[in-house]
Amino acid sequence: MEEMDKVQAVKLFSKHTFKEDHLPPPTDYLDLSYRAVSAVGRLPLALKIIGSHLHGKHKDEWEQSIHTLSRIPQKDVQKKLRLSYDSLDYRAQQIFLDIACFFNKEKINAMYMWEACNFHPESALGDLLSMSLVKIIDGKFLMHDQLRDLGRDLVCIEDFIDHGRRSRLWQHKEASAVLRRAEGTKKFKRSVYLKMPFVLDMEN
Numbered sequence: 001m002e003e004m005d006k007v008q009a010v011k012l013f014s015k016h017t018f019k020e021d022h023l024p025p026p027t028d029y030l031d032l033s034y035r036a037v038s039a040v041g042r043l044p045l046a047l048k049i050i051g052s053h054l055h056g057k058h059k060d061e062w063e064q065s066i067h068t069l070s071r072i073p074q075k076d077v078q079k080k081l082r083l084s085y086d087s088l089d090y091r092a093q094q095i096f097l098d099i100a101c102f103f104n105k106e107k108i109n110a111m112y113m114w115e116a117c118n119f120h121p122e123s124a125l126g127d128l129l130s131m132s133l134v135k136i137i138d139g140k141f142l143m144h145d146q147l148r149d150l151g152r153d154l155v156c157i158e159d160f161i162d163h164g165r166r167s168r169l170w171q172h173k174e175a176s177a178v179l180r181r182a183e184g185t186k187k188f189k190r191s192v193y194l195k196m197p198f199v200l201d202m203e204n
Helices: 006-018 027-040 044-054 059-070 077-087 090-103 111-116 121-130 145-156 172-180 186-195 197-203
Strands: 135-137 140-142
Touching: 006 027, 006 044, 027 044, 027 059, 044 059, 044 077, 044 145, 059 077, 077 145, 090 111, 090 121, 090 145, 111 121, 121 135
Parallel strands: none
Antiparallel strands: 135 140
8 A cells, every 4th residue: 555645644644633624724633733744644545534533632642642542553554443443432333344354345234233232323323334344335335445454353362273263254264164063152152142144054
């Protein structure tokens, strides 16, 4: 992914932070904006995500985010993107992970499932949309590949060795193998039954 030039990077960041095509950013946020772009780097995805993350935040929150971002190597884009994920509440995080693992680019109505889990999907999806973490186009959830990879990596680190202890498995062979061995946690089995009904016959 190529970096943008500085002027275009600031313009894109401002568009998502202030929800207008500000160039330059508002005077009282000018220095903070340039520092934020410097800390984020000039990759379009990171500028959109972090810009949306900072929208409506107080200056002290900007300072904290800039400090955190500046300590992350420029090439480690995923760690920078995680700043937005970490700011989500638990329900929005769970829906983010579900989309990353199961529903990206799929036209599936998962609202009933999230409602059953008490995730308040309308509110949670509103947060994901406003933070540019997901799009909904023609009834499909669309998530950038790097955000999808972030979500799946977060699930993988739940347990690197025992796949049955992870909350989600998106590879069919892994999921069916765990079910055959009856090793999945309750959380994982609930995930499989709700989102992967094709594996149910394998248990019989």
